[in-house]
Amino acid sequence: MKPPRLEGEQTIEAMVILGTVLIHPMTHLLKEATSIALAHPPAGLGSSLPPISSALSNLFSNNLVSSVQTANIGFFWTHWSIVLFVLVFIAYSRYLHIVASVFNVFLRSSLPKGALRPLNLETAETFGASKIEDFTWKQLLDLYSCVVCGQCQDSCPAYLSGKPLSPKKVIQDLREHLLERAPLLRKRKAETENPGDSGQAMIGEVIGEDEIWNCTTCYACQEVCPVYVEPITKLIEMRRNLVMEQASIPETGEGALKCLETRGHPWRGTTMSRTDWAEGLEVKTLADGSDVDTLFWVGCTEALETRSARVAAAIARIMKLAGVNFGILGNEEACCGDPARRLGNEYLFQMLVQQNIELLNNYGIKKIITGCPHCYNTLKHEYPQFGGDFEVAHHTEFIAGLIKEGRLQGIKEMNGVVTYHDSCYLGRYNNIYDAPRDILHGLNGVKLVEMERNLEYGFCCGAGGGHLWLEEQKVGERINEMRTEQALATKAEVIATACPYCLQMFEDGIQTKEAGESVRAMDIAELVVKAIS
Structure with a gap:
């Protein structure tokens, strides 16, 4: 059965590829079958014959030799014509990812996981990306490399909470926009002058501003991508352009930036x-x-x-x-x-x-x-x-x-059930999963229970990417409330965090869910102090 993330992906291109996948091996089998019927079996197999082709050769045993020879030639050229057709077709279809993704994997970013590319503010002709040609060649290679598997969409907290953002759709929409603008860009380069723009604006029409601002930069999409496509960097480049060139940012975010400048x-x-x-x-x-x-x-x-x-x-x-x-x-x-x-x-x-x-x-x-x-x-x-x-x-x-070195003494018995929430910037960004759990396991009497989404597949609290200071769009569910529900499902008495952003989100979520009498949110450091005081 087709998973929801692939809904709407049965295109004409997909049917063409499916047809060639079915016809290509059939022509090969029939070519070998006619060769066997003509007493010219495949070389290198000795007395053994390919079982399927051998069986099919019986279809031609009573035919005229000239007819079988004609069929053999026909199957041969049909077989290799399909191969040549697919090679050309791939270059003009979304299945270019078969080739592009190989290069994308080997040419993936050498920066630490999640680190953003710095802008040279002195030499940059434009801040961020407002046009498709403002992206780097590697960011454009990403667009051709996407396999449209939808795993990023299934991992995105914004999408899962009902917000208008799908990492898969962002990449696909940018790719379609690139293909639309490519002839114009080639003409501009050939004429060495600006022939004028046409078509949709990338920011606002191809990619809506709601999509740009709904990303929490949690890295869940990039964590699961099999070919290292980076939706987050594209969205950040568009944010840079909105903020630094167009002075456009949600009001609460603008207030936070002004406070950063002045205080x-x-x-x-x-x-x-x-x-x-x-x-x-x-x-x-x-x-x-x-x-x-x-x-x-x-x-x-x-x-x-x-x-x-x-x-x-x-x-x-x-x-x-x-x-x-x-x-x-x-x-x-x-x-x-x-x-x-x-x-x-x-x-x-x-x-x-x-x-x-x-x-x-x-x-x-x-x-x-x-x-x-x-x-x-x-x-x-x-x-x-x-x-x-x-x-x-x-x-x-x-x-x-400190605990491993024995520098924290007098840890008391501390009974209770605790669930731990993996902060995106600690877990997925920096692969720190064991240290927080080692601390909790070291607190005598504490029983650690995991949420369904944990470790590298943990669910975002909703505060990253500046969202602690952005008012969440009133569409669908609130991300922090979804994560709080996942924590409450464990029946834990304490939701342990290691991030002040996450702590804020859980405090709000617990209050909204009116669960303050049964559970509380605490940083791991607070649990350690409680155990040794």
């Missing part, structure tokens, strides 16, 4: 300072001349959002209990830039990066611990694009190491 963080309206969470913990601040081995990069959300600030305090308590010599930047810390980059403002991102790298280098920072997977991914994989090379660890990796 160095995206949390509009917060009255907290970056050090309020550390009150009473005696945490060192680098500006005070503290000599430390490790920097705790707190991040905007854990420093400035009330619920998440408790996670920052828990991480600091664990580091102090383990005797780690660490400090924080305090009010000197600015956003790592992830929200700006994922929302399309590459200029603001690079400005923040250069500012942060200069600050970190001035303090001689070598080792950084983060409490946020988004900060972790950006500092570890995207800062090196601009000369910022640091040893970066996520707090779950660090805590798991």
